[in-house]
Amino acid sequence: MLDCLRCMHLFLCRKTTAPIKTLTTLGRYVLVLLTLAACAPLPPQRGYLWQPSPNHDQRRPNFVIIHQTSDKTVGEALTTLTSPERRVSAHYLIGRDGTVIQLVDEAARAWHAGKSWWGGSTDLNSASIGIELDNTGDEPFAEPQIAALLALLEELRARYLISSANFIGHGDVAPGRKVDPSRLFPWQRLAQHGFGLWCEAPPPSVPPGFDPMLGLMAYGYDIARPASARQAFRRHFLGSDADEELTIDELALIFCLLQMKNLRDTGAQGASAGDRANGEVLSH
Numbered sequence: 001m002l003d004c005l006r007c008m009h010l011f012l013c014r015k016t017t018a019p020i021k022t023l024t025t026l027g028r029y030v031l032v033l034l035t036l037a038a039c040a041p042l043p044p045q046r047g048y049l050w051q052p053s054p055n056h057d058q059r060r061p062n063f064v065i066i067h068q069t070s071d072k073t074v075g076e077a078l079t080t081l082t083s084p085e086r087r088v089s090a091h092y093l094i095g096r097d098g099t100v101i102q103l104v105d106e107a108a109r110a111w112h113a114g115k116s117w118w119g120g121s122t123d124l125n126s127a128s129i130g131i132e133l134d135n136t137g138d139e140p141f142a143e144p145q146i147a148a149l150l151a152l153l154e155e156l157r158a159r160y161l162i163s164s165a166n167f168i169g170h171g172d173v174a175p176g177r178k179v180d181p182s183r184l185f186p187w188q189r190l191a192q193h194g195f196g197l198w199c200e201a202p203p204p205s206v207p208p209g210f211d212p213m214l215g216l217m218a219y220g221y222d223i224a225r226p227a228s229a230r231q232a233f234r235r236h237f238l239g240s241d242a243d244e245e246l247t248i249d250e251l252a253l254i255f256c257l258l259q260m261k262n263l264r265d266t267g268a269q270g271a272s273a274g275d276r277a278n279g280e281v282l283s284h
């Protein structure tokens, strides 16, 4: 359907020589045929042979990125997120009272992550659902808002089979550039529901030679600016904005999270009922 709309859009944006109202019956007939033609499968991009296959569906998001608006009211946030000049959006905005407003179709690419990096991915907008929470960044997140967020995340996980580790924050994917959601965001509570990872009992020690920055990078963080990466990690897992060198205990926490991520990722690769329903088990 989106492909069709995109083609229609491309067609209707072309210059026409006469307004539709003035077209003759034959002209309208031709217009319909042209519109149908515009909805045919897109041709190959660079002149490759084109042999369309019916065995496909829409691409699906594989991450959820959580934000805070840093605005005082949901009205201010709505103005920003829908202003053509601001060129920012999100799929969902959740008010302090738990009201959920959808701004962008889940199948479309909302402009919420911006320049970002996570585990080698450089275009998180293309791979994620963005959720904005109405919050200034200096206040606790309201209970009705978190309850509504949990319900929405439950729907998204069921719809897209998103693994636990892939529920992350804007500050995680843009260290040094973004700091949302703030250190007050309840990541531990989310993880208790399976949204994001949390290590309750890190091991007493880590393997000899374990490099904390490589560990952070293996977990997903961009370590180009080490202090920013440390700060992003602490904001998410320790409720702190400190950026100094990592302690022994923090090394153990990173090691623990890495082990969890590997276990969860391995599990996510199994053939779930959803995978089978989508025919992916039969992938070539």
Ligand SMILES: [Zn+2]
Pocket (backbone or CB within 6 Å): 066, 067, 068, 112, 170, 178, 180
């Ligand atoms: Zn953000």
